[in-house]
Ligand SMILES: Nc1nc(=O)c2c([nH]1)NC[C@@H]1CN(c3ccc(C(=O)N[C@@H](CCC(=O)O)C(=O)O)cc3)CN21
Ligand SMILES: CC(C)C(=O)C(=O)O
């Protein structure tokens with residue numbers, strides 16, 4: 001199943017490389033870090049989604065999403081916390097394992113939760129090793145700029161690919177003064193310095209969250225590694241959304257950077273109401289659902 005449909009041995013990229021083959025083609029084989037760099041070199045923009053369980057991982061993998069992130073946003077979108085701060089490694093690990101078990105091609109990135117890497121490069125490496133060994137992740141991700149270059153270096157030196165995350169970093173929301181755009185005006189230079197430091201420390205990609213499009217465009221042009229935008233305008237190398245936002249499962253006001261591609265909240269709510277009505281009215285189970 002993994003290597004189905006590999007038409008030519010020298011086709012290195014998991015996607016077709018012609019302009020028409022871009023978005024609609026499924027990856028033909030396992031996505032590797034170097035494929036992401038090659039897509040940047042070819043100017044192909046790629047999608048990333050969060051996934052926290054088997055069915056979503058399977059569906060998104062088959063839909064041709066090359067990178068899946070088991071985000072610490074599971075805090076909000078799985079566990080019901082009001083911020084991402086409380087979620088633990090022990091809570092996230094089984095979600096990562098469920099996702100990695102369920103994909104054939106996608107690269108699975110495990111998001112390191114608050115408190116599990118900030119203490120030292122050694123702690124960052126120890127936590128990453130758990131996500132790789134127990135979660136079977138393919139890469140890890142952590143939040144922070146220049147100050148986390150030593151942590152990124154410790155992890156990559158051990159052979160574990162690291163994705164950075166700068167701009168609005170939800171684990172620091174109390175320090176950043178809430179959900180706010182980062183890197184406006186002079187702060188854009190700081191953001192570029194952060195991105196460059198992460199690249200130099202060995203990061204394979206960097207998420208930029210809630211960053212002005214102009215700054216994101218400049219950073220994307222300066223870096224060799226791909227940038228992944230969320231609220232960072234159209235000029236990043238990749239775009240990521242939380243899947244429940246993308247599919248309209250989460251209700252309430254979504255951040256401005258979200259586009260809804262479905263209304264799953266409505267679909268599921270209708271299904272639950274119909275089931276309840278059938279049970280209450282005696283229409284379910286029918287003879288075809290019944291054993292004798
Ligand atoms: N479901 C979900 N989607 C996310 O994008 C997400 C999470 N959860 N959890 C972790 C973080 C938190 N994030 C968030 C959450 C809310 C806003 C938000 O409400 N933004 C508003 C206000 C911006 C402002 O005041 O400048 C917006 O309109 O974009 C932004 C990022 C991004 N991440
Ligand atoms: C929004 C993405 C980048 C994230 O860090 C998460 O979902 O936890």
Ligand SMILES: [Mg+2]
Pocket residue numbers: 071072073111
């Ligand atoms: Mg996160």
